[in-house]
Amino acid sequence: MDRIRIVGGKPLTGAIPISGAKNATLPLMIAALLTEDTLVLDNVPHLADVGLLERILGNHGVDVMIAGKRPGENGANGRTLHISAKNIVDTTAPYELVSKMRASFWVVAPLVARMGEAKVSMPGGCAIGTRPVDLLIMALEKLGAEIEIEGGYVVARAKNGLRGGEIEFPKVTVGGTHTALMAAALARGTTVIENAAREPEIGDVADCLNKMGAKISGAGTARIVVEGVARLNGARHSVLPDRIETGTYAMAVAMTGGDVLLQNARPELLQGALDALAQTGVTVTPTNEGIRIARNGAGLMPVDVTTEPFPGFPTDLQAQLMALMTRAKGTSRITETIFENRFMHVQELVRLGARIQLDGQTATIEGVERLNGAPVMATDLRASVSLVIAGLAAEGETVVNRVYHLDRGFERVEEKLARCGAEIERISD
């Protein structure tokens, strides 16, 4: 199993290209199930989760063609996928595949909308707390699907097709909103989604669906209206830049000091996180090419942050901010409101010398003069990258184990950081 070895203490300078967003790529690939025509996606990141979803879609009969290199491209460009769900031969998504990646459960919506039936394994437990699918099921039921739970599978049926309806989410859910959008796109009549998630990835998927012939308005606001259509067609769409990758590297630069341009990054996708960074004393400058992050010799100021649905501070950057705050001059507080058990990184940060107290959903972080390198391991994707950030500032050697979590969601992390001067390498056994 691969490990990442870091020797901390080097400032980061240069440029880091930001990849296409994982959290948009996954639902966009799933949306290809809605049409017999080919959906072409550009700027797709090289990630383990994308490969896994290719396998899951392949099991339904979907062909995924990966375009080869084009003139002027280098390894830093995203890939282009041609996805064809012309013939769906199997409407079951088995446990062995769905249990590896939660978002694969979302295939339930396009399958039932187009084929009238879907049998998808419940995703099961997850390292960051219980993540139920009750609201995704509620959304499908509101559109006329009959749902049964059989042997750990959700079986959804709509023999005569789905029909438009009113869906009001009691809680903001990204997966629930994707599910509602995809199901409503092919339902008969109008669907209104209230308290919809406003995450930029929802807007990106809605844009792509509209290119495919869907009639969606209001994506990006809390009220989305979908006029169902009888069929969708193929389209070409470029995945928006990854705001979580952007915020992660911004925090890495804040941690080490230095000056880095995050190429292709878009500030409006993570204003909440950039505001928090600015409060720590880091200079954040939007440019035509992306976002420039700089910190000179000055120390980091502590911040108090609460995770919230977009446009608030994202839960997917909580672990990274906590790593940063371990070196602040003073005491910070971070409250997690989205997932109840998303503090698995705390004990590992403490192994590096951090001072963190947990009280329910709030972590109190007392900044320390120095972190000391150590072997650490992570239990989820965002937690593992927070340990990389801590390692970049720790004295001596840090080895981050279980790197497969990192590879699920971050493309070539060691290469991107090494190009900017970090002493970091992948060790493969």
Ligand code: UD1
């Ligand atoms: C997505 C993101 C994930 C991010 C999360 C919150 C992808 C692939 N994943 O996950 O990176 O951390 O949004 O921004 O885009 N909930 C229920 N019932 C449900 C569904 C959700 O109670 O049926 C709860 C969850 O337990 C959680 C909250 O709603 O407390 C938000 O979850 P949700 O937005 O659905 O997260 P995901 O879509 O799984």
